[in-house]
Amino acid sequence: MINPKLIDLPKILDKRGNLSFFEYPNQLPFEIERTYWIYDVPGGEVRGSHAFKEQQEFIVALSGSFDVVIHDGKEEKRFSLNRSYHGLHIPKMFWRKLENFSTNSLALIVSDKTYDETDYIRDFEEFKRLADEK
Numbered sequence: 149m150i151n152p153k154l155i156d157l158p159k160i161l162d163k164r165g166n167l168s169f170f171e172y173p174n175q176l177p178f179e180i181e182r183t184y185w186i187y188d189v190p191g192g193e194v195r196g197s198h199a200f201k202e203q204q205e206f207i208v209a210l211s212g213s214f215d216v217v218i219h220d221g222k223e224e225k226r227f228s229l230n231r232s233y234h235g236l237h238i239p240k241m242f243w244r245k246l247e248n249f250s251t252n253s254l255a256l257i258v259s260d261k262t263y264d265e266t267d268y269i270r271d272f273e274e275f276k277r278l279a280d281e282k
Contacts (some may be wrong), residue, residue: 149282150220151268152225155206156266157277159233162167168233170258176206178260184226185256189249196245199269201278203261212253218273219243221279240282243275251261 155175160167169180186195198214207216213230220242227236230250238244246255261267269275 152236152238152242154227155236164203170235178204179276180258181262182259185254187254189253191212194245194247199243200240200267201269202240203259203267204240205238205257205259206235208232208256210254210256212250214246214253214255216246216250217247221276228241243272243281
């Protein structure tokens, strides 16, 4: 099983402003099929709280900060994203939730699949059962 991991992105320093990027296959382990972003999250709100049967994602904090809490069915791990030159790769079959959003934070998410509601696992107990079967 591939585990979630932080990926350092290129950082091109320039006195006019820095630039970072990601591309397949140099930084991303998959080709991008969908891109979306989460913003204007009210204080205390949690986003995500689901897993994917097949989809994998890469998450970057373009602005501000937030935590990504990952669960494999047995244990939980927390990643704090607060730099636009680091991203978190989340393989399929990991429960994820995003929380502790700072004011004006912007989460960019890219995935290797287009939107498919049937790929989502939205019940944590069902997720744990399916993860245990793997």
